[in-house]
Amino acid sequence: MHPAISVICFTLFSGAGYGLISFLCLDDLFDLNFTLSGSGRLWLVAVALVLITVGLLASTLHLANPRNAWRAFFRFRTSWLSREGVFAVLLYPVALVWLLTLWNSEAGGSKILAALTFCLAIATLFSTGMIYACLKTIRQWNTALTPTNYILLGFMLGSLILVASGAGNVTIAVGMVGAAALGKLIYYYWIGQPAGPTINSALGFTRATVRLLDVGHGEGNFLTDEFGYEVAKTRLIWLRVISIVFGFLVPAALLLFFGSAAGIPAMLSGFAGVFIERWLFFAEARHVVNLYHGSQST
Amino acid sequence: MKLGLVIDLDTCVGCHACAVACKQWNTSGTSGPLSDYDPYGSKPSGVWFNRIRHYEVDDYPNNKTINAPMSCMHCEDAACVTVCPTGASYKRPEDGIVLIDQDKCMGCNYCSWACPYGARELDQESGTMKKCTLCVDRIYDENLPESERQPVCVLTCPSHARFFGDFDDPDSEVSKQVRQRSGYSMMPEQGYNPTNKYLPPRQPPAVETHKPRQVSREEHAAEDKPMAQIQRWIAQQLKRQA
Numbered sequence: 001m002h003p004a005i006s007v008i009c010f011t012l013f014s015g016a017g018y019g020l021i022s023f024l025c026l027d028d029l030f031d032l033n034f035t036l037s038g039s040g041r042l043w044l045v046a047v048a049l050v051l052i053t054v055g056l057l058a059s060t061l062h063l064a065n066p067r068n069a070w071r072a073f074f075r076f077r078t079s080w081l082s083r084e085g086v087f088a089v090l091l092y093p094v095a096l097v098w099l100l101t102l103w104n105s106e107a108g109g110s111k112i113l114a115a116l117t118f119c120l121a122i123a124t125l126f127s128t129g130m131i132y133a134c135l136k137t138i139r140q141w142n143t144a145l146t147p148t149n150y151i152l153l154g155f156m157l158g159s160l161i162l163v164a165s166g167a168g169n170v171t172i173a174v175g176m177v178g179a180a181a182l183g184k185l186i187y188y189y190w191i192g193q194p195a196g197p198t199i200n201s202a203l204g205f206t207r208a209t210v211r212l213l214d215v216g217h218g219e220g221n222f223l224t225d226e227f228g229y230e231v232a233k234t235r236l237i238w239l240r241v242i243s244i245v246f247g248f249l250v251p252a253a254l255l256l257f258f259g260s261a262a263g264i265p266a267m268l269s270g271f272a273g274v275f276i277e278r279w280l281f282f283a284e285a286r287h288v289v290n291l292y293h294g295s296q297s298t
Numbered sequence: 299m300k301l302g303l304v305i306d307l308d309t310c311v312g313c314h315a316c317a318v319a320c321k322q323w324n325t326s327g328t329s330g331p332l333s334d335y336d337p338y339g340s341k342p343s344g345v346w347f348n349r350i351r352h353y354e355v356d357d358y359p360n361n362k363t364i365n366a367p368m369s370c371m372h373c374e375d376a377a378c379v380t381v382c383p384t385g386a387s388y389k390r391p392e393d394g395i396v397l398i399d400q401d402k403c404m405g406c407n408y409c410s411w412a413c414p415y416g417a418r419e420l421d422q423e424s425g426t427m428k429k430c431t432l433c434v435d436r437i438y439d440e441n442l443p444e445s446e447r448q449p450v451c452v453l454t455c456p457s458h459a460r461f462f463g464d465f466d467d468p469d470s471e472v473s474k475q476v477r478q479r480s481g482y483s484m485m486p487e488q489g490y491n492p493t494n495k496y497l498p499p500r501q502p503p504a505v506e507t508h509k510p511r512q513v514s515r516e517e518h519a520a521e522d523k524p525m526a527q528i529q530r531w532i533a534q535q536l537k538r539q540a
Contacts, residue, residue, distance in 0.1 A: 001411075064405025065425030071384035071402055081408055082383035136377065136488050137414045197414075202485045203366060204496060208356035213363065216314070216351045219341040222419040226410065288485065289416040292351055292368065 001138065002229040003282035006061035011128060012157075012271070012278055014055025014088070015150060018121040019158025021048035021095065023172075025118035028102070029111060036167045038105070044165060045099050048158075049092070056088055080134055084127035091120040125151045132281075139196035139298055140285045145187045149180070153274055156180040157267075160251060163260050164267035174255050177270070181248035184277065188240065191284065196298045202291035212294030227287040239280055247273020299393040300465040301432060302372050302493035303452065304472045304481055308500050310459035312352055312365030316451035320348040320369070320430070323450040328435045329400055333423035345419045347430040348451055359504040367460075369451070370417035370430035371484070371492030372396050378409035378418060386427070394493060395432045403427050414488045437462075465493060 024045055027034045036044070060066050073089070075082040098113035129147025136142055156176040162168030200206045220228070231239075250269040254262035286298040324347055325332040334344035348369040355362050372389075376396050379387045386402035387409050389395070398409075398418075403426040410418040410427060418429045433449035436442065446453060452460040463472035472495070475481060481495035513521070520526060 062406070063425075064407075064420055064422065065403060066405075068384060068386075068402055068404035071386070072404060072406075073383075075383050075385050078380040079383040079408075081381065081406065085383065131408075134381070135411055137412060197485050197487055201487055202414075203353060203355075203364070204482050204484055204498065205353075205355045205364070208360075211354045213352040213354050216349055217343075219343050221343050222345070222410070223416045226407065226420075227416075287411065288414045288488070291485075292366075292416060 001282045001285040001287060002226050003279045004062045006058050008275065008278045008282070010055045010059035011150065012055070012275055013058065014052045015125060015128065015154035015274075016157035016161060016271070017048045017051030017053075017055060018125045019154035019156065020051065020161050021045060021091075021158070022118050022121045022155060023158050023162055024048065025098075025114040025121070028114040029118070032172060033169050034162065034167045038102070040165070040167055042099060042103055044162070044167065045095065045102070047161070047165075049095060052088070052091070080127050080130040084124060084131060087120055087124040087127055091117065091124060094120060122151065125154050137288045138285045139288075140191045141281075143187075143190060145183065145190055149183045149187055152176070152180040152183045153277070157270055157274060160263070160267040160270045163255065164263035166260060166263065168260065168263065170255050170260050173266075174252055177248050177252045177255075181244065181252075184244070184248075194297065197288050197291060198297045199291045199295065202288065215293055223289055224293065227289050228293060229283060231283050236280065236284060239276055239283075243273045243276035243280060245273070246270075247277055300374075300493055301393045301395060301437070301463070302465055302472065302495070303369070303432075303449070304461040304463075304475045304495050304497060305367055306459040306461075306475075306479075306497040307364055307366065308459075308497060309457045310350075310365045310367060310455075311457050312350055312363075313456065314350050315454050315456060316367055316460060317346055317348040317350055319450040319454035321346055323433065323436070324431065327431065327433070329398065329428050329431060331423075332428065333421050335422065345421045345428050347417075347419075347428070349416070355499075359507065362499055364499065366496075367451075368415055368417070368484075369494075370396055370432070371415055371490070371494040372430075372432060374491035374493060375489065377412040377490060381412045382409050395434055396429070397431055397434065398427050398429055400424065400426050400428075414485050414490065415492070432462075465495075 024041060026032055027036065060069055063069055072082055072085050076086050094113060095117045098110065098117050101110040101113055126147050129150035132141040133143060133146035159168060159173040159176040163170060163173045199210045203210055246269045251266040254266040288298055290298065321332055324330055332345040334342065336342050337344065348367060350365055350367045353364045353366060355364050372394055376389050379389050379396060384402050384404050386399045388397060388399065390397065405420060405425040405427065407420055410420065418427050421428050436449065437447050439447060448462045452462040461472050461475055463470040465472055467473060475497060476495045479497040481497050483492045483495060
């Protein structure tokens with residue numbers, strides 16, 4: 001799949017924003033030992049909302065006809081993309097009212113609003129993952145590991161932002177990095193297993209070898225541009241290594257050795273690693289239409 | 299009604315006439331124009347509803363060239379419709395044709411990701427997704443003679459490899475063809491239940507081709523001597539005389 005920068009930025013920034021706001025909600029509900037002042041909490045909620053907004057705006061950049069983007073809320077019953085949009089938009093008023101109750105500590109209902117905001121943030125992250133996981137055409141995405149990893153990586157980035165702001169809990173951040181790394185490693189193992197349709201089942205000739213003679217068009221077209229994106233295998237492996245090192249190993253090592261003093265470099269490294277991870281998520285996905293263009297398997 | 303196509307992989311000659319006719323009709327049809335990019339330049343490209351790919355199946359001497367025209371399969375469980383967030387993609391309940399409302403599409407490409415058959419292509423000029431309409435603007439046109447109320451790809455096919463009809467009617471041409479020739483769906487394991495069916499190529503026995511005479515090293519050395527060559531020539535001439 002063609003890795004569109006707009007979609008990578010969307011899942012990266014809004015994912016981090018939802019992770020951050022989830023942790024702030026959990027802290028309000030259960031007190032996670034964050035060293036947060038009253039105004040610090042307000043600022044961090046604002047940062048989370050800015051990250052979410054930046055991500056959502058980036059996602060509209062890949063629309064070829066953004067004039068009709070407002071229609072995307074209407075197929076809530078069947079489309080995960082629509083659900084994601086609805087949850088994302090619903091979160092704003094709830095989070096803003098929660099922000100008001102935090103600001104005016106005399107107003108009650110903060111806990112209920114924190115719980116609601118948390119549920120909406122999780123629902124949005126889950127929906128983002130399900131946008132990809134529900135596609136039977138791309139076996140590397142069509143797994144429960146996809147939404148799991150979207151949630152884990154969002155939470156990991158959120159906890160790293162918290163540590164970088166000086167308010168976070170290093171133990172929680174290291175735990176999130178470990179959980180996200182584990183999820184990603186299971187995912188890489190999973191997609192390494194041969195599975196899915198082949199050129200034989202794609203064309204219905206299952207008792208003989210099938211080879212592409214001619215694809216029927218001289219230059220590229222939408223299908224080859226969108227789905228035919230291919231990167232050399234060795235480069236993919238190197239990028240995997242780089243994303244694991246920057247995404248998980250460096251932040252974990254920095255936090256374990258230097259504690260919250262190394263919060264900012266740990267966060268930046270985490271973002272860089274997850275950016276590459278997100279790029280790979282698209283670049284490694286092989287759509288079944290490639291079978292008609294000569295691939296023997298996906 | 300369940301309208302769709304049957305494509306005969308045995309008789310399709312891979313001439314691309316169906317694709318050209320499709321482009322010609324549909325570029326001025328309901329979801330036209332089908333934009334071209336750089337049409338007279340070095341890298342021409344554009345939107346097509348129908349693409350023909352060519353394959354070689356099996357190995358020599360049983361190999362066969364297969365030309366596989368593919369357009370929208372008008373699936374019964376069309377994931378392109380369920381994933382669409384705007385409701386631009388829809389499947390008509392009355393005849394099963396899958397269409398895109400060009401006024402609602404926001405060009406997010408999501409439906410094309412859900413389609414295993416590569417039936418949907420984004421038109422960069424209009425910013426909307428486009429696909430085969432099964433010539434919905436022909437098949438119900440009462441101004442056309444009844445024999446011409448068919449998709450243009452079917453009408454134009456010079457080898458009669460394409461059939462159009464109602465799969466719900468057991469006596470329709472498409473139902474009969476599928477029944478008699480074991481028509482099948484492409485990539486059925488995706489579970490989309492495509493309406494369009496393909497007829498497999500017939501299997502004639504492999505054609506006997508020239509087989510070089512197997513000669514051992516000793517025989518070859520013996521035959522190579524000048525006397526042996528002359529003897530063989532004489533024997534050949536005598537055989538011809540007789």
